[in-house]
Amino acid sequence: xxxxxxxxxxxxxxxxxxxxxxxxxxxPVYKVCEAIFIGVSAAYWAVEYFxxxxxxxxxxxxxxxxGSGADPDMWLWGGAILGVLMLxxxxxxxxxxxxxxxxxxxxxxxxxxxxxxxxxNAMNQIASTMQPLIQDTFLATLGSxxxxxxxxxxxxxxxxxxEHKGIFGGAAKVGIWFLMVTFGASFxxxxxxxxxxxxxxxDFLFSSWATNFGxxx
Amino acid sequence: MIQALFxxxxxxxxxxxxxxxxxxxxxxxxxxxxWILFVAGVGWVFWRTIKGREVERRVIFLMxxxxxxxxxxxGIVLPVQETVVVRNIFDTIENLEEGDKVLxxxxxxxxxxxxxxxxxxxxxxxxxxxxxxxxxxxxxxxxGAMIADVITAIRPDFPELxxxxxxxxxxxxxxxxxxxxxxxTDFRKTFPTDVSGIVxxxxxxxxxxxxxxxxxxxxxxxxxxxxxxxxxEYVVEPSGALxxxxxxxxxxxxxxxxxxxxxxxxxxxxxxxxxxxxxxxRGYPKYGEFRAQATEIMGPQTVAHVFLMLLIIFANISFxxxxxRKGASA
Numbered sequence: 001x002x003x004x005x006x007x008x009x010x011x012x013x014x015x016x017x018x019x020x021x022x023x024x025x026x027x028p029v030y031k032v033c034e035a036i037f038i039g040v041s042a043a044y045w046a047v048e049y050f051x052x053x054x055x056x057x058x059x060x061x062x063x064x065x066x067g068s069g070a071d072p073d074m075w076l077w078g079g080a081i082l083g084v085l086m087l088x089x090x091x092x093x094x095x096x097x098x099x100x101x102x103x104x105x106x107x108x109x110x111x112x113x114x115x116x117x118x119x120x121n122a123m124n125q126i127a128s129t130m131q132p133l134i135q136d137t138f139l140a141t142l143g144s145x146x147x148x149x150x151x152x153x154x155x156x157x158x159x160x161x162x163e164h165k166g167i168f169g170g171a172a173k174v175g176i177w178f179l180m181v182t183f184g185a186s187f188x189x190x191x192x193x194x195x196x197x198x199x200x201x202x203d204f205l206f207s208s209w210a211t212n213f214g215x216x217x
Numbered sequence: 218m219i220q221a222l223f224x225x226x227x228x229x230x231x232x233x234x235x236x237x238x239x240x241x242x243x244x245x246x247x248x249x250x251x252w253i254l255f256v257a258g259v260g261w262v263f264w265r266t267i268k269g270r271e272v273e274r275r276v277i278f279l280m281x282x283x284x285x286x287x288x289x290x291x292g293i294v295l296p297v298q299e300t301v302v303v304r305n306i307f308d309t310i311e312n313l314e315e316g317d318k319v320l321x322x323x324x325x326x327x328x329x330x331x332x333x334x335x336x337x338x339x340x341x342x343x344x345x346x347x348x349x350x351x352x353x354x355x356x357x358x359x360x361g362a363m364i365a366d367v368i369t370a371i372r373p374d375f376p377e378l379x380x381x382x383x384x385x386x387x388x389x390x391x392x393x394x395x396x397x398x399x400x401x402t403d404f405r406k407t408f409p410t411d412v413s414g415i416v417x418x419x420x421x422x423x424x425x426x427x428x429x430x431x432x433x434x435x436x437x438x439x440x441x442x443x444x445x446x447x448x449x450e451y452v453v454e455p456s457g458a459l460x461x462x463x464x465x466x467x468x469x470x471x472x473x474x475x476x477x478x479x480x481x482x483x484x485x486x487x488x489x490x491x492x493x494x495x496x497x498x499r500g501y502p503k504y505g506e507f508r509a510q511a512t513e514i515m516g517p518q519t520v521a522h523v524f525l526m527l528l529i530i531f532a533n534i535s536f537x538x539x540x541x542r543k544g545a546s547a
Contacts (some may be wrong), residue, residue: 023278048358053391067416070409112394116450120479124454128478186470188522189486193332193467195285195521196487199514200331202289 006212013209016201150178251287255520258283259527266531269538277528284524285517293516302473303492305482306461307343309434311500315348317433318426322448323367326359329440329465330366332487335511336438336463337367339493345375346501350422351384352432354408356396356443361389361412381420388412393443397451401458402428430458438484440465445472449479463489487514 004012018033058080064070082101089098129151135141156168157175164172258280265272310319321340325333344351353364364386378384387408390396399407404426410416417423425431429452437448437460445462453460459481464472466486476483484490490511498504 020282023282024275045358048389049391052358052389057391065414069416069418112398112451116454120450120454120475124478125474128474182470189466189469191522191525192486192488192518193465195518196332196466196514197328198282198285198521199289199517202286202517203331203513206286206289 004208006216009208009212010216013205013213016205016209149174154178248291251291255284255287255524259524262528263531266535267538269535269542281521281524285521288517288520291516292513293520294512295516295519297488297491297495297512297515299492299495302476302482303484303489304496305477306340306436306484307482307493307496307500309459309461309481310340310343310347310349313347313349313433316350318350318352318422318431319344320352320354320429320432320435322354322356322435322437322439323360323363324356324437324439324444325363325441325465326357327362330363331514332465332490332511333438333440333463334363334366335487335490335509335514336484336493337363338370338510339490339497340436340438340463341367341371342374342504343493343497343501345371345378345383349433350382352423352426353384353386353388355389356393356439356447358389358391364388364412381415382422385420385422386412387417394447394451397443397447400429401452401456404428404431428456430456432458435460436462438463440468444468445475445480445483449475453479487511487518491515 015033015036018029019037021027022030058076061073061076064072082104085097086101087098088094088096129147131144131147133141133144133148135144153171153175155175157164157172157179159172162168262272262277262280313319321337321344323333323337341351353367355361355364368384368386372378375383388411390407392399392407396407405417408417411420429435435448435452435458437445439445439448439462445464445468448460448462452458460479461482461484462472462480463484464486466488469483469485469489472483473485484493488511491509491514494504494509494512498509
């Protein structure tokens with residue numbers, strides 16, 4: 001907002017209040033603000049994608065600017081053709097052609113994900129969990145025990161091939177407690193995030209907007 | 218003695234607002250009026266709960282709005298407790314040598330700015346104080362405006378900065394994970410030019426940078442996808458680059474498992490940002506005079522959380538009382 005014009009700040013404040021009005025009930029002012037938000041977002045992304053993908057990535061890739069020393073990247077034509085095929089979805093007679101780029105996207109994404117996801121989110125997570133129980137400090141040792149107990153009991157809770165009774169049932173209950181604490185922490189963080197948004201908006205209304213409002217009228 | 222107990226690290230987040238009626242803008246009288254109204258409002262909700270009457274959701278919205286607005290206007294500032302997770306990022310930057318290069322990726326949009334922009338500003342200020350060279354980039358189309366805002370915010374404190382020598386901005390490239398996959402091994406393949414179209418080779422600070430591991434440290438600040446998770450998967454894992462992160466609070470719990478093996482530190486939401494601001498202020502006293510945005514947020518945050526916790530407790534009391542009444546009438 002550093003270089004926002006006074007009229008821009010004024011409109012931003014009015015739109016913020018218009019969106020807040022939904023908390024009372026659905027109303028025409030909210031509808032107008034919502035429509036403006038969607039329209040501006042769509043326009044922004046259309047321009048952004050055109051500039052960054054079509055111009056910067058494709059056009060400058062195929063016809064590099066003089067002095068850049070880069071060679072034309074002919075592989076980009078493959079992407080361009082797939083992009084055009086995607087648009088075939090809008091022509092009923094040849095809409096089946098749009099399946100090819102979709103298949104390419106799904107296949108490429110799966111290929112990219114397969115190894116990286118497995119290594120980052122499975123193998124290394126398991127390795128990080130399997131730490132020595134006894135650490136240098138008391139708190140670190142307590143942390144290691146907590147992780148070990150939480151992991152084992154959490155896994156027991158999701159093991160349904162054996163009835164949750166006796167010691168097994170008790171461990172599953174401990175697992176539930178760990179899960180609840182995790183969900184609670186997650187909820188707390190979500191509240192913090194949403195409150196930050198509210199505080200950010202109110203701070204804007206009370207500082208930039210109020211100051212600007214006073215100067216305008 | 219009671220005040221000392223309330224201001225102890227354990228209780229201070231809950232009770233210190235009661236003793237921090239020093240106001241930034243509207244004076245201590247307004248602060249007292251705010252707290253009296255806050256207690257009266259909470260008391261009214263509690264009274265309705267005991268009586269078994271409903272409190273309409275719009276009243277709750279209004280009360281939450283007034284609570285946060287009042288807390289913002291009174292400018293409550295609370296003590297911030299530092300954690301190792303954030304300190305690791307600060308120490309890593311503190312221990313870098315003059316001239317080392319840091320890659321700062323701002324992967325968020327204006328909705329994430331209230332909690333993430335303070336992180337980006339504080340990390341940038343710290344890097345520039347240490348005379349490190351910053352390369353800004355983003356994986357989000359809306360991130361370009363965020364980078365511009367950060368640069369605008371820090372430039373007045375560092376008028377001697379030269380673009381291309383002390384910092385640069387390579388901006389946004391479409392492609393999400395594909396961008397990361399490529400820059401892990403070949404930075405110029407995805408970013409042949411900076412955001413203004415200047416060829417990267419002509420920027421002195423980018424000499425010797427061919428891939429992500431050539432940066433001494435990477436700080437990824439993000440609020441969604443593509444973001445920190447993708448940085449870990451596509452850059453840290455295959456290239457072994459050293460990375461710290463700043464996450465929106467809503468996504469922080471899912472990212473903590475990556476600490477400390479896959480990223481050496483993380484700032485979680487406005488709390489993490491306020492910790493970093495505190496460390497920066499202590500290490501560089503000149504920042505005591507500047508506005509610490511995240512630290513200012515933490516006061517209203519705490520008041521809102523206390524109000525929410527009270528509502529949850531009241532709702533549970535209401536639930537059990539209703540159950541008891543139903544049992545008595547049956």
